[in-house]
Amino acid sequence: MIIQKTENSRISAFDPNNFSFGNTFIDHMIICEYDNGKWGDVKLVPYGPLMFTPAMMGVNYGQACFEGMKAYKDKDGQVFLFRPEKNFERINKSAKRLAMPQVTEEMFLDGLKALVDIDRDWIPQGEGMSLYIRPLIFATEEALKARVSNKYMFAIVATPAKSYYTEPVSVKISDHYSRAANGGVGFAKAAGNYAASFYPTQLAIEEGYEQIIWTDDATHEYFEESGTMNVFVRINDTIYTPPTSEKILDGVTRDSFIQLAKKRGIEVKIEPIKVKDVIEAQKNGSLKEVWGVGTAVVTTVFQALGYNGEKLQLPRLSEEESYAESLKRDLVNIQSNLSEDPFGWRVQVDHVLETA
Amino acid sequence: MIIQKTENSRISAFDPNNFSFGNTFIDHMIICEYDNGKWGDVKLVPYGPLMFTPAMMGVNYGQACFEGMKAYKDKDGQVFLFRPEKNFERINKSAKRLAMPQVTEEMFLDGLKALVDIDRDWIPQGEGMSLYIRPLIFATEEALKARVSNKYMFAIVATPAKSYYTEPVSVKISDHYSRAANGGVGFAKAAGNYAASFYPTQLAIEEGYEQIIWTDDATHEYFEESGTMNVFVRINDTIYTPPTSEKILDGVTRDSFIQLAKKRGIEVKIEPIKVKDVIEAQKNGSLKEVWGVGTAVVTTVFQALGYNGEKLQLPRLSEEESYAESLKRDLVNIQSNLSEDPFGWRVQVDHVLETA
Numbered sequence A, B: 001m002i003i004q005k006t007e008n009s010r011i012s013a014f015d016p017n018n019f020s021f022g023n024t025f026i027d028h029m030i031i032c033e034y035d036n037g038k039w040g041d042v043k044l045v046p047y048g049p050l051m052f053t054p055a056m057m058g059v060n061y062g063q064a065c066f067e068g069m070k071a072y073k074d075k076d077g078q079v080f081l082f083r084p085e086k087n088f089e090r091i092n093k094s095a096k097r098l099a100m101p102q103v104t105e106e107m108f109l110d111g112l113k114a115l116v117d118i119d120r121d122w123i124p125q126g127e128g129m130s131l132y133i134r135p136l137i138f139a140t141e142e143a144l145k146a147r148v149s150n151k152y153m154f155a156i157v158a159t160p161a162k163s164y165y166t167e168p169v170s171v172k173i174s175d176h177y178s179r180a181a182n183g184g185v186g187f188a189k190a191a192g193n194y195a196a197s198f199y200p201t202q203l204a205i206e207e208g209y210e211q212i213i214w215t216d217d218a219t220h221e222y223f224e225e226s227g228t229m230n231v232f233v234r235i236n237d238t239i240y241t242p243p244t245s246e247k248i249l250d251g252v253t254r255d256s257f258i259q260l261a262k263k264r265g266i267e268v269k270i271e272p273i274k275v276k277d278v279i280e281a282q283k284n285g286s287l288k289e290v291w292g293v294g295t296a297v298v299t300t301v302f303q304a305l306g307y308n309g310e311k312l313q314l315p316r317l318s319e320e321e322s323y324a325e326s327l328k329r330d331l332v333n334i335q336s337n338l339s340e341d342p343f344g345w346r347v348q349v350d351h352v353l354e355t356a
Ligand SMILES: Cc1ncc(COP(=O)(O)O)c(C=O)c1O
Pocket: A068, A189, A225, A227, A228, A229, A230, A249, A250, A251, A252, A253, A254, A293, A294, A295, A296
């Protein structure tokens, strides 16, 4: 790895108690370029602009995929990644489906550790605080031909992230729009999937909802995901989540929730969830909770489901009664080193590169 | 419009008889930036790189759409665009579906004319030669949040294009992969649609085909498009093409073929095409032609259809017998001012900006 430290650190201007998530960037980034059939050197460099023309294939043909993950700082200042190997595997699944070159462990995992290590001072400390990390691969060849690019960039950029406390939201069960086709790219963290979801989400917001529960595009009879999260439903004391498929992203949080629920002795059923069954359960009172899970906010609890023009209310459970909240607490405690880690999910980031 | 002519024209190094399509760029480009809820000045500037970091939303969330169109030079050196208002309408349909700001006529049509005018010397002359033009809009805000961008760039770049002569190809009728979901973005020229199509196309190539005929994602029983073209089928002396829908791009060439066919007195049926019916027609000998249409090569004729592991051969018609070839000739003659233009499709590009 080639390391080029910044000579103009911006850290002294960074206030961990008052910053804007998403557009405050840490001092460095990782970049690595692909050309002539192979990846070049991994470089840790100052965060900043590169040169691209509007003919860059990444923005013309959407060959681009990404990951979203976090680093957490415990009360002693130790820094941890959470199951980074899952994101490494997933970015390569995404890359394969988009006909892009896969990245190596050295690029992804070592790059991640070096970046988090050198910029560890940027990681805010405290309940729910973290560093949000964005590895991505995108096509960089400049060519106006609808074909696979010959040049790519792998990059890792990062932004400090605040507490993930969120209010319960109302979600609309989609009856027209969809995010994934059979034989499509729904399981990949493909850039284009996100752009496609914005307009339907705006329409749902105009109807008084905050998010969408995506359903299958052919019949809208089955739950798929919720916003950019995987979805869980609790009926009586059993929790349900759809099996992953070519239409559903294999979320790290989803997988962690399933394991944590089993550990708590909660019955988990991984099976298709019928909209009809959820609505019926709401009507007969057996529907206890519906929530989404993902790295960004861990859990978003739903307070109402929009279906057929009706806004169906969900019960308000206390933190103790709620499986969503209990499992979130279990997960957050592991992530931030407040509890044992029986699954071996935490990966400590050693001090190697001192910013001195 | 702000005009900044290049001081380093590359035209003297351009050989119209020997250039690489797609990565030979003309001297200038149009750019226009969107910020604070509005578009800024339209600028005609030297083609070249701009500065973007890897946090650019266009490559992270795929908010990007484009157009593909051509300028043609006739034997007297006059330059024409072809139905540019159709591309203008379509880029705005794409932009709307991707929750991006729409562009104005001034940006799109005047930008197009100014660019083609100033770089008219780059347009190669002769049978099938043209300038391929790429208008595009992409998100430029630097932020790691999966939401609509606040900043965009509209750009027009262009590359000289060669003769569109193409050999007949074999196409696989898709039985697993798909390019569009119901309630998705198939009708939009969304960047992500193209990336999603590369891997299935690679697999089809490994099986001995050149392209894919996309079918509906739920049942694979209906034709949708072919590669990045709209598809036509001729059974006996009737031609069929699927109606445009939210899954099918409303192609300018498709629309032109329909009008040209009607003018020739050919029966055209715009209705869903069942895979089963096409296969049956191939077996009983009534299937005469299947072809794709699009701006890039006008027509690609198919010589065989891959279905259920079988490669079904299509008849080889002479140029006179072939509707695909006859309609292509009609269209090309109008585009390059070799015939009358009864539809008013040509738009001449006046001399306004002299490169002098
Ligand atoms: C579409 C989609 N589904 C689900 C998730 C949740 O995945 P993870 O738990 O790995 O963050 C994400 C990403 O956050 C996503 O983008």
